[in-house]
Amino acid sequence: MVARVEAGRHVLLASIEGAVVVFELPSAGEVVIGRGSEADIVIDHPSISRRHASLRIAEALLIEDLGSANGTFVGGKRLPPRAPTPFGAGGLLELGSVLLTLRGGDEAQVARTTSAMVVADPKMEEVHANVRIAAASALSILLLGETGVGKELFARRVHELSPRASAPLVRVNCAALVESLLEAELFGHERGAFTGATQAKAGLLEAASGGTLFLDEIGEMPLATQAKLLRVVESGEVTRVGAVKPRAVDVRFVAATHRDLRSLAASGRFREDLFFRLDGVAIRIPALRERVAEIVPLAESFLVEAARATGRPPPVLSPEAAARLRAHPWSGNVRELRNVVMRSVLFCQTPSLGPSDLRFDAVSTSSPSASVPSPASVPSPASVPSPASVPSPAGMSVERAERRQRVIEALESTVWNQTRAAELLGVARRTLQTWMIDLDIPRPRGGR
Secondary structure, X not given: OOOOOOOOOEEEEEEEOOEEEEEEOOOOEEEEEEOOOOOOEXXXXXXXXXXXXXXXXXXXXXXXXXXXXXXXXXXXXXXXXXXXXXXXXXXXXXXXXXXXXXXXXOXXXXXXXXXXXXXXXXXXXXXXXXXXXXXXXXXXXXXXXXXXXXXXXXXHHHHHHOOOOOOOEEEEEOXXXXXXXXXXXXXXXXXXXXXXXXXXXXXXXXXXOOOEEEEEOHHHOOHHXXXXXXXXXXXXXXXXXXXXXXXXOOOEEEEEEOOOHHHHHHOOOOOHHHHHHHOOXXXXXXXXXHOHHXXXXXXXXXXXXXXXXXXXXOOXXXXXXXXXXXXXXXXXXXXXHHHHHHHHHHHOOOOEEOHHHOOOOOOOOOOHHHHOXXXXXXXXXXXXOOHHHOOOOOOOOHHHHHHHHHHHHHHHHOOOOHHHHHHHHOOXXXXXHXXXXXXXXXXXXXXX
């Protein structure tokens, strides 16, 4: 449910079990925060008392501990009971082990969040509305969007809102496994089906029976595997590798891709029949640069997460730093934003996170332009393969050649720094290294 905040009002952002929830505050008056149903703001957490604290809203805001068991803290200092204390916008409030921050309500929009999602843009309101409608159906869902926009979170949200919520949600990254391993993982295998198969193993399709199977990066699935998956989608039966008799499965399919599957299907690089089976409802998730209103709320939720990981209070995001974040292009979308905030909090030594504290680059310092490597970080020309030195091996399929080209482009754009290239591709460094071996991409001498 999305709620707009009137100008001049304030909101509390609470980090509860990894999710960030927004509570609207009235323009004036007093609200009681606690675990009990009689509280005005109910936070159901064991560290919070039934009537934990009160917040008085007038010309100034005052927070008062109501004799709670685990205390009320402002800026890391415990308040004495029954002693109203000034509390301003941007301040950090701790009730027991729940962290809250106070924000002015004059920023564009603020929304309630579920499953660690922030909704503060009309485009995203529509996306969430479509997700709720589609989740209740039995149709397959295709999530479209750039790398890092949060497709996996939406897949989880579809599952949570569906009639299958109590059954398993199983995820498989179609781009992270070579073809033979992908088939074995999806369909399972019988004992002796191949070298090393010392015992029978159920595949992910069987594991997801009754629930949801999330096929991430479906556009990277090899054509041969697509044909076998199509039979499962059409028949509701899966045949393990090395088996003769099929097994019945009941799976709801949610697929995600950053590629244009319709174009791939038209050119024969993705099975058209499988595309239409998976394209029951297509939902496009906008890039972060298309929903600027969400950048700061997301950053604040990551501030809380980062501070919790370091065991200290989160710094306050300064207005200048917030403006800098809003102006950044965010080619890596929400994933890039999270990485920037996590790095920035790690190295920030002051109570306020200013623009000079923002670390947009993983290996450099603070500015977006600092992504250009320093001379000391650039490998010597002899150690970096040139495009001509890494031609595609003869006989490589179109799909694998395209993936190979994307990996090489990412490596070249980062001067063959594998850690940074993996971030651009949205995968783990180990996954990138596996791809380089599988796709016959030589690692530079002196290996980075």
